[in-house]
Amino acid sequence: MKKILLSIALIAGSLTGFAQNTAKDVFSKDDIVWYGLDFSKSKMIGQFDQGAGAAPASGSDLRSKYFPGWNMLILNEPEKYNIKATFRKTNVFNDLSVVEKNNAKVDPDNLMSYNDYKFDKPADVVSNVISGYSGGDKKDGIGLVFVVEYFNKTEQKASVYVTFFDIATKKVLFTEHVSGKAGGIGMRNYWAGAIRNIFKEIDGGEYKTWKASYSK
Numbered sequence: 277m278k279k280i281l282l283s284i285a286l287i288a289g290s291l292t293g294f295a296q297n298t299a300k301d302v303f304s305k306d307d308i309v310w311y312g313l314d315f316s317k318s319k320m321i322g323q324f325d326q327g328a329g330a331a332p333a334s335g336s337d338l339r340s341k342y343f344p345g346w347n348m349l350i351l352n353e354p355e356k357y358n359i360k361a362t363f364r365k366t367n368v369f370n371d372l373s374v375v376e377k378n379n380a381k382v383d384p385d386n387l388m389s390y391n392d393y394k395f396d397k398p399a400d401v402v403s404n405v406i407s408g409y410s411g412g413d414k415k416d417g418i419g420l421v422f423v424v425e426y427f428n429k430t431e432q433k434a435s436v437y438v439t440f441f442d443i444a445t446k447k448v449l450f451t452e453h454v455s456g457k458a459g460g461i462g463m464r465n466y467w468a469g470a471i472r473n474i475f476k477e478i479d480g481g482e483y484k485t486w487k488a489s490y491s492k
Contacts, residue, residue: 297417297418297442297449298449299440299449299450299490300490300491301418301449302418302440302449302450302490303364303486303487303490303491305418306365306366306367307365307366307367307368307369307417307418308359308363308365308367308368308369308417308418308419308420308440309368309369309370309371309412309413309414309417309418309419309420309443310359310368310369310370310371310420310421311371311372311374311375311409311412311419311420311421312347312350312372312375312376312421312422313343313346313347313350313375313379313421313422313424313436313471314375314378314379314405314421314422314423314424315339315343315378315379315382315424316378316379316381316382316405317395317401317404317405317423317424317425318382318387318424318425318426318427319387319388319389319393319425319426320335320338320387320388320389320426320427320429321388321389321390321391321392321393321426321427321428321429321430321431322390322428322429322430323429324337324338324388324427324429324463325463326462326463333463334384334388335382335383335384335385335386335387335388336384338384338387338388339379339380339382339384339387342463342464342467343379343382344376344379345464346464346467346468346471347372347375347376347379348372349464349468350471351370351372356472356475357471357472357475358475358479359420361479362475362478362479362483363420363478363483364483364487369413369414371412371413371414373411373412373413374409374410374411374412375421377411378405378408378409392428393425393426394425394426394435395425395437398425398437398451398453399448399451401423402423402437402439402448402451403448405421405423406421406439406441406446406447406448407446409446412443414443415443415444416442416443416444417443417444418440418441418442418443418449419440419441419442419443420438420439420440421439421441422436422437422438422439422471422474423436423437423439423451424436425437425453427458427467427470432457432458432459432470433455433456433457433458433470434455434456434458434467434470434471434474435453435454435455436453436454436455436471436474437451437452437453437454438451438452438453438454438474438478439451450486450490452482452486454474454477454478454482455474455477456469456470456471456472456473456474456475456476456477457469457470457473458470458473459473
């Protein structure tokens with residue numbers, strides 16, 4: 277009977293143990309899953325020029341071409357967007373599939389604006405985004421996603437919420453606002469520059485501050 281009870285306990289532990297990640301684990305564990313840039317709640321503010329005399333990009337252009345392009349750029353240029361070094365991790369598993377599905381659902385007619393925009397109750401917005409995630413290669417562990425608030429051409433700035441979450445439960449473990457100044461030749465590189473500067477902000481001090489607050 278004791279062996280049976282022990283077996284039941286071990287099975288129960290195996291079913292629930294993976295869902296026990298905490299905010300502290302974000303900064304102590306060595307493995308994360310990178311989900312990419314989630315544009316599902318974002319606004320693109322201002323005129324998004326493609327350069328060389330081409331017509332400005334439309335909402336459809338941004339959704340179908342640039343959203344995937346910016347996400348792939350991070351994977352293709354790890355020397356500029358070094359997820360391992362920035363977040364002090366040994367292993368990073370890349371899985372853009374969940375965010376790609378989310379980004380593909382963006383309404384291009386409501387994506388662009390000439391008015392200032394910010395999340396109303398950011399924690400609720402981020403939680404809502406994460407709770408809607410489904411699929412993906414990993415069923416447990418810690419996920420990392422940048423929930424994009426806006427790219428603002430007038431301010432030449434990108435604003436994101438750097439978000440860690442428990443993959444199994446879809447519980448947000450940590451989210452923090454970071455912005456980066458845009459810069460570069462051509463529209464793709466111009467906004468990629470903003471994301472690169474966000475990485476630099478995190479690597480240059482933000483991550484250390486975040487970790488210290490959860491290591492006490």
